[in-house]
Amino acid sequence: MSPDRDALDWMVDHRSAAGTDVMTVVTTVGNTAGVALVTVVVALVLVRRGHRHLGLGLVATVFTGWLLMNALKYAIRRTRPPVPERLVDISTYSFPSGHAMVSATFASAFITLLVVLGAVDSARKRTRAAAAVVTAATLLIGFSRVYLGAHWLSDVVVGWLLGALVGVAGIAVVSRLSGRAGR
Template identity: 40%
Template sequence: MDRLVLDWIVAHRIGWLTTAFEAITTVGGLVGLFVVAMIATVYLLTRSHQREATLIFGSMLSGWLVMSLAKLAIGRDRPPFPDRLVVESTHSFPSGHAMLSAILACTAAAVIVRLRGRPSRLLVSLCALGTFLDGLSRVYLGAHWLTDVLAGWILGVLWALLWIRVRPYEAIVARASRR
């Protein structure tokens, strides 16, 4: 399935869409996602929302560690050149872009719901659209196989749900407030 999807995409690439997906994959990369997470964290801290700030940054940092370890443990190769339009030095499975953008989207949506008392359909939809486009860009550019991206989304959502439901950040916030 992975090869069929990649072959179809390669046969249907369009110049302007390639440029758009290159921009999306840059913004949705490790640096871009952590910049957004840091901005959200600082904003929440300035509004005295330590739990929500810790939720976002803690889930992202720990998610990055889990994703990095999974890549090393699995060691799957990326799609071959010339199908691949971007140069990456890490393994392929799971997609870090997909996993981390899913973590950020889910935790940001949870924070929005918590602070507003109700979901903002527009903001939650933008979170979902961002992670969808980030993952799609990775397949389109040949940086990942489709299954890498699907696994990244699934792992990202599960990791975010762990942080949202189990709340490991509560202990971090409690420890910090005792100091």
Template identity: 40%
Template sequence: MALDATAVALMVLGVLIALAALADRLAGGALAAVPGALRDTTVVGVLVLAAGVVFALVAADEALAAADSPVLAWAVAHRTPGLTTTAELVSLIGGTVGTGGLAVVAAVVLFARGHRRTAVIWVAGVAAGSLTIRLVKLAVERPRPPVGTRLAVETSASLPSGHSLMAALGLGLTAAAVGALAVGSRHERAVRLVAVVVAVVLAGVIGASRVYLGVHWTTDVVAGWLLGAALATTCVTLARVLDARARIGDAPDATPVGGPPPAE
């Protein structure tokens, strides 16, 4: 029942966010006035809705019997000493402390460079991600894969994958920070593209390592990615909107996260 309630709550939240973005567009509000903010808010709604769908599918175990178990079985069958060592190292470095801490370091750099408001949003985002992991795990209480398949010791619930959520969130915020600091440089676009690609690849590898180690089902990882990406996008969008308001009021810290608005 708790799992069903969580799924419904996420799906409803996703729909409400998307509707709020649509209402803002029709009313010509704050989001519509900031380039990219309306689009990103809609993306947040879609990501949260998709996470809700994953939770709903998990609630009906038979719907995932043909997806989660075969993927885990394939990973177990293809284990090698070298891959196991690599997966353990990736999982250790890419833990919630590692990726969340990286975002906090990025926030410190942003703060030192004058992006104080954005730095606070980054730290708040990491805190929100950590809280989300704990609350959702408590609410859902999904069992982890069988002990016999695990190569690591884990005691908390399985859904969502905390590693995957914080990887998407922490690495996403770090990539956004790199993009913001590169504004005005000769290779701004290349730097931003590389930062995003590296963040996506690393988040993918971290999530995959958790399935390989047998401590998470694939849907745990997917749900973590979706929720982490939604939180990261929310932080970036909030920073953009506040930066736009600051520019209108001639306030400091006016460089938009993600770069200047596109030319008309």
């Protein structure tokens, strides 16, 4: 057996009707449209607070993560877990998990923005809580994809790793460029 198959079998063995309902909601909220909506809202807040370049950079970073995820899906063309283990009907490829990658891109970009803006210190409990919430949400979204049989565990783990890399790198580049421009 492989770790991917073992993880899927474990999830199938531990499914319940209530758990499936919860994971279906999580995976729906954590889809690309959901993450895009949150990204735009946070970007608008940044723009309103005078950080136009960082707001636009956040949107560009998450969009870049989405583009990279799609390019990898079509380059690699990995099949999804089989039915009946798969509880969702999806026609795209499996690797990497788009839910995991795009949510991790947003989460890591958001946390990097907090650092860039100097919002992470012991006096900023709300910003630390926000960072914890987006991290937990990303982990739960990825977990839901394996639970529902939409992805193999490795699809999700690689999605998280690539998303984290894109998110940090994107905001670091934007921050550096906007600093050079004197903004």
